[in-house]
Amino acid sequence: MMTSAALTDPEHTVEAMRQSLIDRVTGLIDRLPLPAWSVYLAAGLLLVATTHAADWACSAAAVPRFSLPLAMTSIWSVLSLAAIHHTQVVGRRALESFRPALEADALLYRRLLVQLTSAPPISVVLALGAGVVYMLAINWLDPTFFGLLAGRACPDSLVLFIGWINTSMILTCSYRALRVLFAVTQAHDRSPRLDLFQRPPLFAFSLLTSRIALLIAALSYLFFVSFPTVMANPLVYGYLLIVSLPLSLLVFLWPLQSVHRRMVEEKERLRTDVGLRIKVTLENIHHRIDTAEGQGIDELNRLLSTLILEEQYIQKMQTWP
Numbered sequence: 665m666m667t668s669a670a671l672t673d674p675e676h677t678v679e680a681m682r683q684s685l686i687d688r689v690t691g692l693i694d695r696l697p698l699p700a701w702s703v704y705l706a707a708g709l710l711l712v713a714t715t716h717a718a719d720w721a722c723s724a725a726a727v728p729r730f731s732l733p734l735a736m737t738s739i740w741s742v743l744s745l746a747a748i749h750h751t752q753v754v755g756r757r758a759l760e761s762f763r764p765a766l767e768a769d770a771l772l773y774r775r776l777l778v779q780l781t782s783a784p785p786i787s788v789v790l791a792l793g794a795g796v797v798y799m800l801a802i803n804w805l806d807p808t809f810f811g812l813l814a815g816r817a818c819p820d821s822l823v824l825f826i827g828w829i830n831t832s833m834i835l836t837c838s839y840r841a842l843r844v845l846f847a848v849t850q851a852h853d854r855s856p857r858l859d860l861f862q863r864p865p866l867f868a869f870s871l872l873t874s875r876i877a878l879l880i881a882a883l884s885y886l887f888f889v890s891f892p893t894v895m896a897n898p899l900v901y902g903y904l905l906i907v908s909l910p911l912s913l914l915v916f917l918w919p920l921q922s923v924h925r926r927m928v929e930e931k932e933r934l935r936t937d938v939g940l941r942i943k944v945t946l947e948n949i950h951h952r953i954d955t956a957e958g959q960g961i962d963e964l965n966r967l968l969s970t971l972i973l974e975e976q977y978i979q980k981m982q983t984w985p
Contacts, residue, residue: 684785686836690749704746708739715822722818733810736890737826743886744833747879748783748840754872755780755844761868765855772854779847780872787839788832795832799824802831802899810891837883838907841876841915848873852922858930860981866927867985869919877916884908920985927983938975945971 693703715738720728759776766773803809809827813820848869852858858866884904888894894901945968952961 684783684788686745686748686788687782689745690752693749700746700749704742704749708742711738711742711826714738715819715826718822719814719819722816723814731812733812733891734823736886737810737812737823737830740830741826741833743883744830744837747883748837751840751844751872751876751879752781754875755847758868758872759851762851762855762865764862765858765865766851767856769854769856772851776847776851779843779850783836783840783843787843788836791832791835791839792828794835795828798835798899799828799831802827802897805899806893806897808893810893810897834903834908837880838911841880841911844872844876845915845918848919849922852919852926855926858923858926860927860930860934860978866923869923870985873915873919877912880908880912880915884912924983927981931978931981931983934978935975938971938978942968942971942975 693700696703712735715734716728716730719731719734723729756777759773759780763773803824807813809823812823812827851869860866887904888901891900894904945964949961949964949968951957952959952964
């Protein structure tokens with residue numbers, strides 16, 4: 665049961681919501697007295713050594729061999745988890761930079777913080793279940809599983825298990841990208857008003873979404889390079905080309921379009937406001953001219969010049985980064 669502190673403190677809220685295995689692992693790594701990259705590097709090397717040791721122990725070859733596809737299979741989940749962890753950290757910083765635009769809406773801030781830095785437990789469970797189905801379909805189309813299965817139970821069972829986890833992580837990363845996209849769009853749409861005179865908060869999420877887009881593109885390219893036989897399996901290259909790569913573009917471009925739209929709306933509001941002020945000032949000038957009342961015209965002229973400069977400044981405001 666959540667305490668009163670969890671209802672008022674964003675940090676407690678996120679910790680209370682961190683129930684998925686992924687969030688527990690990243691939370692544990694954050695608490696270690698080591699940089700996160702060193703933990704992922706050690707885990708990757710350990711997995712590569714384990715899979716190759718199993719392959720060498722069960723192989724009839726006299727000389728041990730190094731396999732790039734096997735090594736990549738070993739570390740794919742580690743790379744995926746590291747990417748998710750990195751985007752969680754960047755997401756927290758981005759939201760903190762965007763916080764002034766939320767105008768003290770603590771409830772919205774907490775919701776966005778949870779969305780950007782955690783994964784619902786059900787999403788991980790569904791990814792693991794879908795990973796089984798997807799893995800079976802991939803193996804049905806390619807019984808050798810990218811040439812990694814040798815027909816021996818010793819290494820094959822380990823490879824298939826890791827392949828299942830990898831497949832589930834690919835699905836989890838796709839869901840993670842969509843979750844971030846939804847959170848960023850919600851932040852832009854729900855913010856009461858965007859201050860065009862303070863640009864840093866407006867594009868606070870650009871670093872996050874661009875990192876996610878680059879990570880998706882980089883991992884997709886790495887997959888094609890590491891597994892030359894991928895083009896023989898339409899389920900795999902189809903997912904990469906039809907889902908992953910378009911998703912990377914969507915995650916990068918959609919938030920920019922979202923904040924651009926809000927900025928255009930705010931820019932038009934400012935222009936309308938200054939236009940009304942110019943209209944009132946001109947009406948006052950005309951009134952004084954019509955009534956032959958010259959007092960205060962110079963001051964109104966100076967005010968009009970200032971308003972015209974303001975209108976020109978607003979007109980030149982950029983709504984793209």
